[in-house]
Amino acid sequence: MARIIVVTSGKGGVGKTTTSASIAMGLARRGHRTAVIDFDVGLRNLDLVMGCERRVVYDFVNVINQEANLNQALIRDKREDNLFILPASQTRDKEALTKEGVGRVLDELAQSFDYVVCDSPAGIEHGATMAMYYADDAIVVTNPEVSSVRDSDRMLGILASKSRRAERGDEPIREYLLLSRYSPERVARGEMLSVDDVKDILALDLLGVIPESQSVLSASNAGVPVILDEASDAGRAYADLVGRYLGEDLPHRFLEAQKKGLLSRLFGG
Amino acid sequence: MIELKAGNFTLPVMRLLGTDLDGLGEELAAKVEAGAGFFQHAPVVIDLSSLPEDSGEVPFPLLVGLMRGHGMIPVGVRGGNPAQHEAAAAMELAVLADPRRSQSRPRTVPRSVPPAATHTGPGRLLTHPIRSGQRVYARGGDLVVMAAVSSGAEILADGHIHVYAPLRGRALAGVKGDATARIFCRDLQAELVSVAGYYRISENIGADLRGRAVQVFLEGRELRMQTL
Numbered sequence: 287m288a289r290i291i292v293v294t295s296g297k298g299g300v301g302k303t304t305t306s307a308s309i310a311m312g313l314a315r316r317g318h319r320t321a322v323i324d325f326d327v328g329l330r331n332l333d334l335v336m337g338c339e340r341r342v343v344y345d346f347v348n349v350i351n352q353e354a355n356l357n358q359a360l361i362r363d364k365r366e367d368n369l370f371i372l373p374a375s376q377t378r379d380k381e382a383l384t385k386e387g388v389g390r391v392l393d394e395l396a397q398s399f400d401y402v403v404c405d406s407p408a409g410i411e412h413g414a415t416m417a418m419y420y421a422d423d424a425i426v427v428t429n430p431e432v433s434s435v436r437d438s439d440r441m442l443g444i445l446a447s448k449s450r451r452a453e454r455g456d457e458p459i460r461e462y463l464l465l466s467r468y469s470p471e472r473v474a475r476g477e478m479l480s481v482d483d484v485k486d487i488l489a490l491d492l493l494g495v496i497p498e499s500q501s502v503l504s505a506s507n508a509g510v511p512v513i514l515d516e517a518s519d520a521g522r523a524y525a526d527l528v529g530r531y532l533g534e535d536l537p538h539r540f541l542e543a544q545k546k547g548l549l550s551r552l553f554g555g
Numbered sequence: 556m557i558e559l560k561a562g563n564f565t566l567p568v569m570r571l572l573g574t575d576l577d578g579l580g581e582e583l584a585a586k587v588e589a590g591a592g593f594f595q596h597a598p599v600v601i602d603l604s605s606l607p608e609d610s611g612e613v614p615f616p617l618l619v620g621l622m623r624g625h626g627m628i629p630v631g632v633r634g635g636n637p638a639q640h641e642a643a644a645a646m647e648l649a650v651l652a653d654p655r656r657s658q659s660r661p662r663t664v665p666r667s668v669p670p671a672a673t674h675t676g677p678g679r680l681l682t683h684p685i686r687s688g689q690r691v692y693a694r695g696g697d698l699v700v701m702a703a704v705s706s707g708a709e710i711l712a713d714g715h716i717h718v719y720a721p722l723r724g725r726a727l728a729g730v731k732g733d734a735t736a737r738i739f740c741r742d743l744q745a746e747l748v749s750v751a752g753y754y755r756i757s758e759n760i761g762a763d764l765r766g767r768a769v770q771v772f773l774e775g776r777e778l779r780m781q782t783l
Contacts, residue, residue, distance in 0.1 A: 436687050439705045443686025487723075489684050489703050 288396040292421035296437030298408030301466040306405035308513035312528030314369035318400040324374035325417035326407035337509025347375035350387030380413035430479040462493035470543040494527030497540040561752030604634025738771040
């Protein structure tokens with residue numbers, strides 16, 4: 287049976303799709319058969335970030351409506367044999383996601399995969415609640431600013447009350463905090479919330495901190511999950527994070543402002 | 556122009572034992588005479604809970620007329636069934652909460668079951684964080700929270716509220732009007748605190764109290780906040 291992971295946040299633009307793509311890729315590269323599903327019906331993005339947008343034939347909604355079977359809709363990643371992408375439909379709206387339909391697709395995926403990563407749309411409406419309903423684990427993506435933290439808090443409340451695990455009274459969803467777009471320099475200047483501030487407010491285990499990095503944008507545009515960019519801070523931070531999710535004890539990196547070089551010190555960088 | 560607050564009143568309750576209005580008229584006249592003016596312009600609550608099951612409809616229009624004729628001001632009913640509440644509402648009578656019996660509880664509940672009285676039992680205990688957008692109400696007693704209450708969350712209790720972690724949301728104690736209710740918290744960062752309808756918002760909470768262990772209580776008509 288697969289473990290179902292939802293990547294969620296409440297707020298938009300915090301890095302859910304980037305995170306879904308990198309975590310799915312990271313799990314697959316460690317030998318786990320992994321599927322990643324785009325729940326953002328109508329605003330399909332995951333296929334672009336994964337670089338498979340030109341191979342989409344059928345989508346998630348087709349499978350839910352039984353117009354195609356799962357094998358027809360799953361796209362195998364060209365870089366990693368263990369990784370499959372189930373894209374969202376761009377022409378439908380989120381009402382096409384029914385609780386029964388999503389449950390059936392996830393059940394079927396759970397038979398043959400180790401991990402199913404659900405990339406949630408922003409908001410707390412139907413699409414987001416469908417993405418988290420069947421989850422076993424939740425990765426809550428938060429930026430170090432107050433509105434993002436509050437929205438994440440709201441989403442955590444929904445995870446604790448509206449999921450299948452909550453409704454059945456099972457063991458609650460395991461919740462992890464992922465802090466993205468973190469800039470130690472701006473934290474030092476007091477312009478951003480620090481890791482400790484966010485941990486304190488949300489009272490969650492910190493799975494990882496992804497530093498603000500140019501490489502995230504260029505990787506997205508190139509259709510390459512940033513975890514594959516091993517030269518970048520963000521890529522290495524995602525690799526650590528996948529290790530931590532799998533139970534490895536890795537220290538958090540990239541939390542301190544980098545020492546300024548001579549030039550930047552001279553010119554006040 | 557207005558200020559909304561919870562108030563607490565003690566009202567005379569007239570317990571209806573039957574629906575025979577002729578007999579009632581005589582009894583009422585005797586009682587009012589004995590009361591020597593006590594019932595003049597007195598707001599009175601009609602208690603329906605002792606009516607026999609088979610007593611049929613309560614003739615509210617006649618009953619209200621009779622009471623007014625004796626100088627009383629009938630303001631509401633207590634107890635009774637939904638049909639009686641509907642008839643009472645048609646006569647502009649309020650349906651008041653019966654503290655001894657929740658309205659939805661079926662009448663077949665044996666009398667020996669202790670009613671959910673105020674301030675009994677250990678109260679409600681929560682050990683998980685209360686997240687933004689969540690609302691928790693401890694009906695009929697105290698609320699004890701062992702984890703953080705996030706900003707945008709709301710906790711309410713008929714009795715006291717205790718929070719043994721940062722309180723960042725709203726906390727309302729004594730929401731049914733109990734002025735003796737208090738709020739205790741270990742780390743006050745609340746958006747709003749309220750006791751029996753008297754409230755204070757974050758902006759009006761002194762900086763010297765923020766982040767401190769604080770109790771909030773009502774002294775007369777003033778909400779007081781004190782470090783512990």
